Amino acid sequence: MHLAYPAVLAVLLFCTGLYGVLARRNAILVLMSVELMLNAVNLNLVAFDVWLRDTLHAGQALTLFTIAVAAAEIGIGLAIVLLVYRNRGSSDIDRLRDLAERPSGPDGAGSADAPRQPQPDTGAEATA
Amino acid sequence: MTLAAASHGFLSPTGVEIAFVLVGIATLGAALMTVGSRQLVHAALWLVVALGGIAVEYLLLTAEFIAWVQVLIYVGSVVVLLLFGLMLTKAPIGPSPDADSGNRWVALTVAGAAAAALVWVVVDAFRATWIDLDGAAQGSAEAAGRSLFRFWVLPFEALSVLLLAALVGAVALSRRGGGAKGAAETLAPAAREGRL
Structure with a gap:
């Protein structure tokens, strides 16, 4: 088999996941796109392992490790998303802007944002 | 995929290559539906198709053990976890028009x-490179287990510690807090239990 087939498929899957990470708004959909990117890397690892006929089978062992790390990552990630949802009433990553840099000055932004920031949270909690 | 097929069209493709390309097109289409679907639960179900397609690609690359691990862990548990997450965060069942954020075109x-x-x-790099798929399967359970437990024992054990740490971390994160939180702390779990 030509090596370009799995390599190109892995590239396209990775870029699909990249688009999903950048464009999605729900945190769980972002996690799904991360899974797609990890799977693209796994496909590359397996293809190159089979191509090189590695005696240590480093590619396949690393693929197994990547799958296990991805399982741990999805567990922790979903726990964090559920915690954020429980505290904020939303898993919309566009609205979680507490750590964002304000474009205006430091003192004006602090005084302007402090009363304004809790408003969407209380509204979301009321709906939740 | 089409670019690769066009630039190497003078070669006669083998049956494995044809199967790989067909399954690859299906996988890529499912992945595109995953990142483009406006219905959140449908996106998770398309992810099942994409991950299953990748498992078939592993089988075509003679990596059987990885394929079954992929089916067991990804299709079996990760997607179920994602669906649980969607349900627990009260994702809308119908189409949600705000699934994509405003920087969609930048992302594209x-x-x-x-x-x-x-x-x-x-x-360009792998124009003249071929994988030799003949001979004994390189990814059988015997070969994978032999290499894993002969050469990769220490990373394997370290990974088990990492999984344990992740388990404890997930339990500690999702445990109910000290009760000093606001109304959301009491409202959301009650609604969640009512939903389940």
């Missing part, structure tokens, strides 16, 4: 540019 541009550059580089 970045992903398209990355795909074009990477496909060009990869095809």
Whole structure:
């Protein structure tokens, strides 16, 4: 088999996941796109392992490790998303802007944002 | 995929290559539906198709053990976890028009540019490289287990510690807090239990 087939498929899957990470708004959909990117890397690892006929089978062992790390990552990630949802009433990553840099000055932004920031949270909690 | 097929069209493709390309097209279509679907639960179900397609690709690359691990862990548990997450965060069942954020076109541009550059580089680099799939299967359970427990024992054990740490971390994160939180702390779990 030509090596370009799995390599190109892995590239396209990775870029699909990249688009999903950048464009999605729900945190769980972002996690799904991360899974797609990890799977693209796994496909590359397996293809190159089979191509090189590695005696240590480093590619396949690393693929197994990547799958296990991805399982741990999805567990922790979903726990964090559920915690954020429980505290904020939303898993919309566009609205979680507490750590964002304000474009205006430091003192004006602090005084302007402090009363304004809790408003969407209380509204979301009321709906939740 | 079409670019690769066009630039090497003078070769007669083997049956494995044809199967790989067909399954690859299905996988890529499912992945595109995953990142493009407006219904959140449908996106998770398309992810099942994409991950299953990748498992079939592993089988075609003679990596059987990885394929079954992929089916067991990804299709079996990760997607179920994602569906649980969607349900627990009260994702809308119907179509949600705000599934994509405002920087959709920026994301499309970045992903398209990355795909074009990477496909060009990869095809140019591996133009004359072939995988020899004949002989004994390199990814059988016996070969994978032998290499895993002969050469990779220490990373394997370290990974089990990492999984344990992740388990404890997930339990500690999702445990109910000290009760000093606001109304959301009491409202959301009650609604969640009512839903389940």
